[in-house]
Amino acid sequence: MKKLLAGIVLSTAALFSQVLLASGDTVPLDKANIDVHNQESVIRGAKYFVNYCMGCHSVAFSRYNRLAADTGLTDKQVQENLIFTSGKDGEMSKVGDNMVNAMRPDDVEEGFGAAPPDLSLTGRLRGGDWIYSYLKAFYVDPTRPMGVNNTVFPNVGMPHVLWELQGWQKLEKNCTPAAGGEQGKAAADGAHAEAPHCTEHLVNMKPGKISGPEYNQIVRDITAFLVYVSEPAQLHRKTIGIFVLLFMVLFGVVAYFLKKEYWKDVH
């Protein structure tokens, strides 16, 4: 029993440390400014997702027809424009199927050193700002197997799949030597030799097919799609909440008058 408990505690701790390690939240993130209620944006995001991402990633908790219902598309539109996957039997996926690809994670893991995770819950786990910043943060790094690295997810196994659109970035390091004046003198004395202050930032080295703001919009749409997928009910949750609050206020008024009526003859 003790062993079992220790096992559970250890594996939970290991899980949390993995999540914390992977979150890499030391890098400041860009604001995604997504709007999951903007159906156009979510539809565009879904389109980019099925074209650029679904070769490796699934969003297995979602069905194509739920996406259709939530975004106001017809099943036919989804079948014709968004379904490029086939099931294990090799048949084209149907509109009622889950959004999974036929790839076997092990095959890809061999190629990339890490299996592409299912992204159904990534919008909740990582948050929109993280996904948005991550997709903008790939840079050329010849020391990595894929030739790219990422400032938001260091040493990531994923290649820069949107390179044609974004172009290539490199990481530039700017160091200001220890300041002059008093500090400089102190440094010269060897008393408080100050380390140079370095900052790193990404600069474009080869433009892509589209402009920077256009790329940001595409990444924003993909992020909106992934955040929507991670909790489709969020589209309706707030409206339901408002109705519940309205009901409580109205019920409160009725209850107040009812109470007055009941107690009016009691002295």
Ligand code: HEC
């Ligand atoms: C060629 C295969 C491939 C394609 C295509 C691909 N990815 Fe990935 N992706 C990966 C791999 C592999 C990882 C895991 C990286 C790791 O753990 O080192 C990953 C990781 C991620 C993660 C981090 C998940 C997490 O929480 O750890 C996100 C987010 C992501 N991909 C989004 C996308 C999006 C959006 C697209 C489409 C624009 C895309 N990926 C296309 C292979 C791919």
